[in-house]
Amino acid sequence: MGFSAVFGVILAISAVGFAHYLDGGYIAELVNLPAATIVLGGTLAAALIQFRAVDVKRAVFMLRWAFGHGKQPFKETLDYLLRWCVIARRKGLLGLEAEADKLSDEFIRSGLQLLADGKGRDSLRSTLEVDMVMQEQRDLQAARVIESMGGYAPTMGIIGAVLGLIHVMGNLSDPESLGRGIATAFVATIYGIGVANLFLLPIGNKIKDIVQARYRHQEMVLEGLMLIADGHGPKAIQQRLQGYLGG
Template identity: 70%
Template sequence: MDITAILGVILALAAVLGGNYLEGGQFAELLNLPAAAIVIGGTLAAAIIQSPAQDVARAVKLLGWAFGSNKQDLAGRIDRIVKWCVVARRKGLLALEKEAEKESDPFVKAGLLLLADGKGPEVIRSSLEVELITVEQRDLQAAKVIESMGGYAPTLGIIGAVLGLIHVMSNLTDPNGLSAGIATAFVATIYGIGIANLFLIPVANKIKNLVLLRYQYQEMVLEGLMFIAEGQNPKAIQQRLQGYLR
């Protein structure tokens, strides 16, 4: 779990609620079910209309990734690559099959199996690069779905505000109706702008950064596997991969 991201969300909520409290407002004043239905429901609907179903489903999955454990241990992976090189030199490439069984990362596992099968460097590169690029593009497209929701939410907030004002104008003789309509109008705007700028857009940008970090990680693994296939010695491999840590 990414504690920093969760703290960021908590801080954003605290800033809004704290500011409202300092202005003399009450928490209950910011709770408005019609406004939430308009903004959240409308934003989700717009994203579903805009994007293919697989992109929307992937975007939902990536939301969990943004707040989950997502740190890439580059130094630890370099040590593993060097270990694979030692195993390959001592026992042969076929021994890497056992190393592949220990891996939970499908990308790494596929690379080790290609090595164990005796595939050449170019075959390994072409095979893994296809997967690397495909997954990157798929996840970036899913991040764009979340980013687009950040563009729709403020507009839906304005729609909620207009609907609230329409309700106000149609109930000028009803004081209770006036207060409810005005509350929906202003709270819907807060929901739209707040959800977009304090959650959706930051999360989309974080996912893009995570995709980039994962790409660099997988690129390093690919280079390491290529070095092993070329028969380079463990010391040289370690030195060349150290550049990814800078």
């Protein structure tokens, strides 16, 4: 998953640059610091105006999900649940406490610890469902921040273009300044549209898919733990959870 996102970004940038080269241009013409400052700085500023700082910070943190967040380990987790079922039947629910200490996933560790403490299915559901829903809503809000930034970026590109043209009109007698102003105008537009449609909007949608997949994974964990709490055997648990493996 991470490789495809990296490859997609590289392919998009390469396609734009190569098309510009085929049209007789130079790659260096597309590098413009003032244009990048207007588009990136303005887009981030607009997001900070609309959303809480904590949401924007989480959105920036979650950008890495599209490049490094792998598929949810449904099959591996099912294997763990079957093993925990066997341990619970042999040693009792208290035997799962040592298993909980080995886990790095906070959600699964919390659920397994509740099970080891003798909590029933109702307690497991009421506790873990709140965690699932709240985490999903926080992460989907961060994805909405990224999508909103994708809506602002083209507008920031237009602002950059207008500023570049203002600079041009004020320096008609200076050919060197004239060229820089025109470059800033058109490159800012490319940056705004490119950042939105080749980066922010696709990544926002991808993060939403990742969040939903993680929710299904946590849903499988919750159902598996409740089945263990009810005393079901490994075969029954595997049959009940088999449908999640397609997620």
